[in-house]
Amino acid sequence: MTTASPLITDDDADISSSADEAGRVSGGKKGGRSQFTGRDRTVFIAMVAIPSIIHIAIVWIPTFLSILLSFTKWNGIRFSSLEITGVENYDQTLLGAFKGDTYQAILNNFWLLLFLFFGPTLLGMLLAYLLDKNLKGTRIYQSLFYTPVVLSLAVVGFIWQNVMYDQQYGLATVAFGGGGTVDWLGNQEFLFSFGGYGLSKNFIAILFAMAWRHTGYIMVLYLAGMKSVDAALRESASLDGCNEWQTFRHVLFPTLKPINVIVVVITVIEALRAYDIIAVLNEPRNTELLSHLTTNALVGEGADNIGRGSAYATMLFLLCIGFVLWYVTNHYRKQENTV
Amino acid sequence: MATPVINEVPGDADAALGNDGPPNDMRKGGTGSTTGARLHGLLTRVPLWFIVLIWAIPSLGLFINSFRDRQAQNQSGWWRVVPSDLTISNYDTVLSASSTASMTDSVLNSLGIAIPATIIPIAVAAFAAYGFAWIDFKGRNWLFIATISLLAIPLQVALLPLLKLYVGGAHVTVPFTERTLTLIPDWDLQGSLTAVWLTHTGFAMPFAIFLLHNYISGLPRDIFESARIDGADHFTIFTKLVLPLSVPVLAAFAIFQFLWAWNDYLIALTMIGSNADNFPTTIRVANLSGDFGRNAFLLPSAAFIQAFIPLIVFFSLQRFFVKGLLAGSVKG
Numbered sequence: 001m002t003t004a005s006p007l008i009t010d011d012d013a014d015i016s017s018s019a020d021e022a023g024r025v026s027g028g029k030k031g032g033r034s035q036f037t038g039r040d041r042t043v044f045i046a047m048v049a050i051p052s053i054i055h056i057a058i059v060w061i062p063t064f065l066s067i068l069l070s071f072t073k074w075n076g077i078r079f080s081s082l083e084i085t086g087v088e089n090y091d092q093t094l095l096g097a098f099k100g101d102t103y104q105a106i107l108n109n110f111w112l113l114l115f116l117f118f119g120p121t122l123l124g125m126l127l128a129y130l131l132d133k134n135l136k137g138t139r140i141y142q143s144l145f146y147t148p149v150v151l152s153l154a155v156v157g158f159i160w161q162n163v164m165y166d167q168q169y170g171l172a173t174v175a176f177g178g179g180g181t182v183d184w185l186g187n188q189e190f191l192f193s194f195g196g197y198g199l200s201k202n203f204i205a206i207l208f209a210m211a212w213r214h215t216g217y218i219m220v221l222y223l224a225g226m227k228s229v230d231a232a233l234r235e236s237a238s239l240d241g242c243n244e245w246q247t248f249r250h251v252l253f254p255t256l257k258p259i260n261v262i263v264v265v266i267t268v269i270e271a272l273r274a275y276d277i278i279a280v281l282n283e284p285r286n287t288e289l290l291s292h293l294t295t296n297a298l299v300g301e302g303a304d305n306i307g308r309g310s311a312y313a314t315m316l317f318l319l320c321i322g323f324v325l326w327y328v329t330n331h332y333r334k335q336e337n338t339v
Numbered sequence: 340m341a342t343p344v345i346n347e348v349p350g351d352a353d354a355a356l357g358n359d360g361p362p363n364d365m366r367k368g369g370t371g372s373t374t375g376a377r378l379h380g381l382l383t384r385v386p387l388w389f390i391v392l393i394w395a396i397p398s399l400g401l402f403i404n405s406f407r408d409r410q411a412q413n414q415s416g417w418w419r420v421v422p423s424d425l426t427i428s429n430y431d432t433v434l435s436a437s438s439t440a441s442m443t444d445s446v447l448n449s450l451g452i453a454i455p456a457t458i459i460p461i462a463v464a465a466f467a468a469y470g471f472a473w474i475d476f477k478g479r480n481w482l483f484i485a486t487i488s489l490l491a492i493p494l495q496v497a498l499l500p501l502l503k504l505y506v507g508g509a510h511v512t513v514p515f516t517e518r519t520l521t522l523i524p525d526w527d528l529q530g531s532l533t534a535v536w537l538t539h540t541g542f543a544m545p546f547a548i549f550l551l552h553n554y555i556s557g558l559p560r561d562i563f564e565s566a567r568i569d570g571a572d573h574f575t576i577f578t579k580l581v582l583p584l585s586v587p588v589l590a591a592f593a594i595f596q597f598l599w600a601w602n603d604y605l606i607a608l609t610m611i612g613s614n615a616d617n618f619p620t621t622i623r624v625a626n627l628s629g630d631f632g633r634n635a636f637l638l639p640s641a642a643f644i645q646a647f648i649p650l651i652v653f654f655s656l657q658r659f660f661v662k663g664l665l666a667g668s669v670k671g
């Protein structure tokens with residue numbers, strides 16, 4: 001596991017065997033700021049301040065302003081037209097006229113996350129396992145799986161629209177359409193639904209296109225992890241009479257744990273930031289994610305109330321921050337315990 | 340507490356690509372010729388072949404269609420291709436400077452976005468990652484959590500205030516007076532490439548710091564301690580020790596970020612708006628689908644041009660990508 005241990009912290013100061021040396025190293029509280037040389041101080045401030053300023057100016061402050069704007073009604077042009085309306089935007093988006101869109105979008109975000117975790121992640125792990133066996137042609141197979149990873153999701157959308165989902169000449173149409181035309185991306189019917197919300201068929205079509213790219217990504221990561229497992233370890237496992245599943249379960253899988261961390265982070269980033277592929281396909285009905293509602297309400301055609309878009313942005317923010325805070329506290333607390 | 344050994348990274352880079360990695364369990368049974376082993380090998384291969392085939396189809400279909408003219412594309416599926424159909428006229432059209440769909444300038448624009456959007460976050464975040472990992476200072480944990488917690492934040496969350504900032508700078512009117520303070524002047528960034536790469540830089544910072552911190556915090560403590568005892572200051576330690584040791588993870592992040600910035604559609608769409616001179620490749624490609632599909636037959640060739648540079652970057656540097664992304668996270 002990674003350790004985020006500074007050279008010395010208040011906690012481990014006294015257990016450190018060479019506390020005075022370490023104190024000099026850290027220039028931290030115990031040793032006093034005086035331990036910094038003049039150049040050290042300048043460098044240190046620059047080191048941490050520059051990225052923090054960029055980050056605060058470009059992300060934190062605008063995010064904070066978005067949250068404030070979500071309690072207003074504003075046409076986005078003159079500040080004089082801004083009125084404070086309290087929770088009206090939330091009322092509209094969660095309980096009122098826009099609630100249908102809102103809940104379907106949040107549900108779609110949820111489907112996407114669930115799908116990416118179970119579809120591409122498991123398939124990617126399986127592929128990595130198969131390719132790890134060094135079969136003939138592994139290198140070519142790998143390249144094939146890597147190719148979609150490199151493509152823009154916008155391009156992935158067009159590829160599937162053009163090659164697979166073309167209403168007349170798409171491969172999926174010919175293979176499963178029974179000789180007729182199929183509007184894969186326009187079919188907004190729900191596969192299953194509850195209370196008017198559900199999983200629409202065109203969203204499933206888009207999920208497949210996304211899986212095409214995401215699986216390779218996951219495979220790259222797991223394959224590298226599996227390659228790092230000591231061959232002797234497997235050898236002894238098979239000598240001890242482990243079958244293939246047992247070897248995977250008890251020898252390979254435990255060593256892949258750290259990779260799961262990276263996979264989770266990348267998958268959540270992809271799921272929450274997803275926008276491009278659905279946007280270039282003109283956002284078929286019932287496939288919108290929260291990111292589309294936000295963008296359209298803020299800068300789309302006929303965007304007349306910045307406040308509503310900001311309310312969506314705030315929801316998106318809460319979804320993201322919720323996950324990451326959970327992750328960060330878990331991940332780094334565990335590390336501190338191991339120090 | 341793991342006391343990691345430097346570069347105790349997933350195997351070695353070549354092995355990670357499976358080229359000349361150590362022979363694994365199958366090798367043993369593969370040459371042996373019991374029926375069971377052969378059947379077993381087949382059970383592995385057949386599903387793999389099947390998946391490989393499915394995976395190859397979309398790219399293959401697009402590649403074929405990129406060489407078929409409008410009429411051919413509109414009349415039959417791409418698998419019905421006959422050699423006499425093939426033409427490079429689509430590529431001619433999308434590359435010619437006069438055409439409205441010209442990809443040539445947009446490739447330069449994409450480079451103008453992706454290169455600064457890659458170099459600046461790395462330069463800045465590597466410094467910060469070292470600071471967060473190895474220098475104890477007041478508020479360190481809070482600042483670190485504040486940074487990392489934005490790991491998954493999408494652009495939309497900050498979109499509108501950011502746009503307003505780029506359009507007019509930031510001004511505050513002091514209450515009860517007529518005075519207006521200019522916090523950030525109007526640099527007229529709206530629609531510029533600067534607005535795009537600056538945004539990428541801000542949003543890339545958390546992941547950059549997260550990834551680099553993972554790695555740099557795992558470097559052995561001893562080397563820093565002895566360097567300090569020898570009188571090295573932080574700047575020297577950073578440039579002489581941390582940077583050289585961090586090459587794999589820096590390279591991995593560079594590739595990741597370059598691909599991200601090159602392939603981005605959303606940030607370019609919202610920040611560049613209608614300023615056609617600055618359209619990157621993704622916007623150009625996407626615009627081909629407009630106009631009621633009049634130019635849709637050019638999409639496959641334009642998409643290939645769009646993907647050309649990332650394909651080259653990735654396939655020439657993939658060993659670094661895999662090695663570095665997992666660096667610091669895999670320690671046996």
